[in-house]
Amino acid sequence: MSQPSTAKSTGWPMALRLPGLETTAAWLLALIWIFPLLYAVWAAFHPPAFMVRFDLFAPLTLDNFANAWAQAPFARYYLNTFLLVTGVVFAQFVVCTLAGFAFARFPIPGKDFLFMLVLIQLFVFPEVLIVENYRIASTLGLVDTITGIGLPYVASAFGIFLLRQTFKTIPRELEDAARIEGCGWMAILLKVYVPLAKPTYLAYGLVSISHHWNNFLWPLVVTNSVESRPLTVGLGVFSAPETGVNWATVSAATLLSIAPLLIAFLLFQRQFVQSFLRSGIR
Amino acid sequence: MVEMNSHRRMQLYGALLLLPAAVLLSTFAYLPTITTLINSLFLPGFRGAPTEFVGLENYRLLIEDSTFWRVARNNLIYALGTIPTSIALALAMALFVNARLPGRGFVRMAYFTPTILPMIAAANIWMFFYAPQIGLFNKLLGALGLSGVNWLGDPSVALSSVIVMTVWKEAGFFMIFYLAALQGMAPELKEAADLEGTSRWSFFWRVTFPLLMPTTLFVLINALINAVRVVDHLFILTKGGPNNATNLLLYYVYENAFSFFDRTYAATITVVILVVLAIVATVKFAILDRRTHYQ
Numbered sequence: 222m223s224q225p226s227t228a229k230s231t232g233w234p235m236a237l238r239l240p241g242l243e244t245t246a247a248w249l250l251a252l253i254w255i256f257p258l259l260y261a262v263w264a265a266f267h268p269p270a271f272m273v274r275f276d277l278f279a280p281l282t283l284d285n286f287a288n289a290w291a292q293a294p295f296a297r298y299y300l301n302t303f304l305l306v307t308g309v310v311f312a313q314f315v316v317c318t319l320a321g322f323a324f325a326r327f328p329i330p331g332k333d334f335l336f337m338l339v340l341i342q343l344f345v346f347p348e349v350l351i352v353e354n355y356r357i358a359s360t361l362g363l364v365d366t367i368t369g370i371g372l373p374y375v376a377s378a379f380g381i382f383l384l385r386q387t388f389k390t391i392p393r394e395l396e397d398a399a400r401i402e403g404c405g406w407m408a409i410l411l412k413v414y415v416p417l418a419k420p421t422y423l424a425y426g427l428v429s430i431s432h433h434w435n436n437f438l439w440p441l442v443v444t445n446s447v448e449s450r451p452l453t454v455g456l457g458v459f460s461a462p463e464t465g466v467n468w469a470t471v472s473a474a475t476l477l478s479i480a481p482l483l484i485a486f487l488l489f490q491r492q493f494v495q496s497f498l499r500s501g502i503r
Numbered sequence: 504m505v506e507m508n509s510h511r512r513m514q515l516y517g518a519l520l521l522l523p524a525a526v527l528l529s530t531f532a533y534l535p536t537i538t539t540l541i542n543s544l545f546l547p548g549f550r551g552a553p554t555e556f557v558g559l560e561n562y563r564l565l566i567e568d569s570t571f572w573r574v575a576r577n578n579l580i581y582a583l584g585t586i587p588t589s590i591a592l593a594l595a596m597a598l599f600v601n602a603r604l605p606g607r608g609f610v611r612m613a614y615f616t617p618t619i620l621p622m623i624a625a626a627n628i629w630m631f632f633y634a635p636q637i638g639l640f641n642k643l644l645g646a647l648g649l650s651g652v653n654w655l656g657d658p659s660v661a662l663s664s665v666i667v668m669t670v671w672k673e674a675g676f677f678m679i680f681y682l683a684a685l686q687g688m689a690p691e692l693k694e695a696a697d698l699e700g701t702s703r704w705s706f707f708w709r710v711t712f713p714l715l716m717p718t719t720l721f722v723l724i725n726a727l728i729n730a731v732r733v734v735d736h737l738f739i740l741t742k743g744g745p746n747n748a749t750n751l752l753l754y755y756v757y758e759n760a761f762s763f764f765d766r767t768y769a770a771t772i773t774v775v776i777l778v779v780l781a782i783v784a785t786v787k788f789a790i791l792d793r794r795t796h797y798q
Contacts, residue, residue, distance in 0.1 A: 247599035248606070250592075251613035254671065258616060260639070261628045272637065320524035327517025328510065335521070342532045344784040346732060349753065349776055352760040352769045353535030353542070376527035406516060435621035437735040438753075442761065453621045457738055460627050468631060475627045479620050486619045490612060493619070497676070498683050 264472035272468055285473035289459075292470065294447050295477055298455035301367060305440075305451050306433045309371040310426055313380050317425075320376070321384030322410055326396075336385075342378035348438045358443055365449050370440045374433070380425055383500065387421040388414050424496035431493075434482050452478040536777065542770035561771040571772065574750045577662060581751060582730040584666035585673065590722055592674040594715070597681030598707075611682075618676040622735035629668045630739060655741050658748035665740055665749050672736075673729065677722045684718040685711070727783050731776055752776050 264272055265286065271279040289295065323329060324336055347354055354373055355364070363369030391414060399409045415422075437453045444450045450458070456478045460471040486493050543562070546555040565571050596614045600607055617625060632639045633654035641651030654664045688711070696706045734754040737743055743750035743758065750758075752772060760769035 243599065243602070244604055247596075247604055247610055250596065250599070251610040254675070255613035255616065257625075257628045257632070257671070258620075260631065264631060272631070316523045316527065319520040323517040323520035327513055327520065329514060329517040329521065338533075339524070339528065340788075341784070342528060344728065344780045345532055345536060345777065347531055349732065349773065349780065350532070350535040350539060351757065352766055352773060353538050354531055355760070356538075356766075357530060357535060372527070373531035376524040376531070378528075381524060431619055435619075435623075437621060437623050437738070438757070441738070442757070453623050453735075456621075456627070457623050457735075460623075460630075460739065468637070471627055472631070475624045479624045482619055483616075486616070487612070490615075494615065494679050497618075498679055 261472045261475055264469055265476045267469070269467055269469040285467075285469040286477065288467070288470045289474035289477060292466065293455060293459045293474065295452075295455065295474070297447055298450060298452045298478075301449060301455075302434060302451040302453075305367050305371055306430050308367065309374055309433050310429050312371065312375040313377050313429060314422065314426070316375050317377055317380030317384050318410070318415065320381045321388055322414060324381065324385040325388035339378045339381055342376075343382075347373035348436075351439060351442050354439070355442055364443055365445050367449050369443045370449070370451065371433070373439065377429070379500070380429070383421055383425050384418060387418045391417050421499070423492065424499040427489075427493055427496040428500045431482060539770045539773050539777070542767050543774050545767050547765050547767045561767055564768070565771050565775075570747055570750075571755070573747050574752055574755045575775070577747075577749065578731065578751045580662060581666060581669075582727065584663070585669045585730060586723065586726040588666075588670050589673045589677055589726060590719065592670065593677035593722065594681050594719075596674060596678040597685055598711075600678070601682060601685045614678055615675040617672045617674075620672070622672065622733060623739060625668065625672050626736040626739035629664075629671075629736075633664055633740070655749075656745055658745050661741055661745060661749045665736065668736060668740070669733075673726065677726070680718050680722055681715060684715050688714060724783060724787050728780070731779055752779075 266281050266283070267279045268282055268284070320339075324332065324339075329335065358364050358369045358372075361369075363372065395413050395417075396409055399413050404412060435453060436451075437457065440451050441454045441457065444454060447455075456474055459474055460466060466474075544556060544558060546557045546560070600611045600614065604610060620628075630638075635641060635651065635653050635656060638651075638654065640654060644651050652660060655661050692710055692714075693706070696710060701709075731752060734751050734757070737749060737751065737754050741749040743754050753776060756769045756772045756776070759765045759772065
């Protein structure tokens with residue numbers, strides 16, 4: 222690995238050798254990065270008068286949360302988001318498992334071409350095609366329904382890809398053993414492939430939950446009533462600057478909408494980060 | 504003969520397994536892509552429903568539409584403003600967190616947390632900073648005796664404000680890919696370099712950075728896609744204003760389709776987005792996947 226040392230490599234700032242300075246920089250950046258969130262917490266738990274007055278002894282209050290909860294149907298939004306996320310993830314698991322299994326193990330004519338076709342969806346997302354997808358959703362009578370929000374995402378190229386890769390790594394011998402015991406294809410899928418792919422399901426599930434909890438544009442387009450709006454759209458409608466809602470209340474509402482996912486993340490940081498990593502194929 | 508039949512059965516079974524995905528993908532990806540292309544060749548009628556075939560007329564209108572050019576330029580500036588900065592910061596963050604650092608767990612969490620917030624929530628939070636009178640930034644400037652800046656209302660500043668918020672939201676996500684790559688690097692490289700007396704600076708540029716190239720390209724593709732795909736924050740921060748100073752392509756599509764009810768023009772702009780995505784996809788599949796593979 223001997224390399225001729227150049228003037229450039231020796232002449233550079235000594236600062237880079239000082240871990241103290243690097244530590245300071247790392248911490249400074251971390252504080253800047255977390256500050257917006259801390260600020261939202263500050264604003265949500267203090268009376269509006271303390272929005273920009275940082276007084277250590279400012280009175281704490283839950284009024285902002287009470288106001289937010291009273292001014293918008295957050296309970297309903299929670300329910301909608303919960304139904305949306307569970308429904309989408311469950312349907313994705315079913316559809317992508319079947320397709321991933323087919324791509325991994327069945328001799329379908331033109332399989333490689335079909336797989337390339339599937340991968341196109343990694344680039345052409347439902348939200349890019351909002352105009353036509355809205356028309357299709359309305360033809361199918363799905364406008365303003367939770368099904369309408371979720372259905373375009375169910376056949377996820379990403380899920381099909383991940384499961385296909387996982388299924389391909391599972392040794393055929395296990396499949397043969399199950400067949401000798403008299404298992405059909407469905408039983409083989411459910412008893413051999415699915416259990417061995419558990420880590421993939423966990424990773425994909427977490428990524429999918431975060432994505433659909435946070436998704437906004439398509440849900441905004443396809444919903445128009447409280448009965449179907451998820452939290453993000455509810456929050457968007459509630460906190461649009463022109464509604465003139467008090468800011469402390471907006472921060473409380475914002476925290477309400479992000480709390481479940483944020484808490485889940487803080488508790489299961491490692492799993493979340495691992496999942497995002499495993500899913501890094503797009 | 505029996506062999507043949509069982510092969511046939513397997514094919515049929517496989518096709519049946521693919522069926523649900525095929526129906527859904529056709530309905531919500533392929534069909535809408537094709538109808539988008541077709542609609543861009545028609546003039547709008549009642550509530551934007553396409554009526555009259557006009558060939559490339561919509562594309563002529565697009566080329567003459569100064570707003571479109573402004574929006575396209577914004578999107579380019581937005582991409583150039585967010586991508587290199589996010590990538591550089593993500594790499595710095597990964598290097599920080601990969602080293603021995605007191606409070607590493609907290610620092611890593613701080614970097615990554617914005618990633619799991621919805622864009623809408625992030626925009627709400629940054630609204631507290633950017634708002635003209637009561638916003639934190641102007642309060643701080645005021646305390647220093649400086650006059651405030653209209654962060655989102657001044658056309659020459661607004662897009663930069665949106666870019667800063669996006670960098671904050673994205674950098675931590677890219678960091679985890681760099682971190683994983685750094686952790687996968689052979690420690691012998693560092694030991695060898697130390698024996699040679701290589702400075703950390705030149706070790707970074709001569710060893711680490713080149714080895715991270717596949718990660719950088721991967722992150723770059725993701726960042727490019729996000730730059731045309733994510734416009735959620737505009738709904739809170741600026742609504743594309745002032746005077747289209749922060750309007751981006753997908754938001755312009757939304758405006759045309761759902762505010763101006765001009766579905767065929769919206770389809771025409773969507774075609775532009777699809778072309779951009781097609782170029783990104785080609786680069787990824789034709790060039791990158793041939794030379795590098797991820798996991």
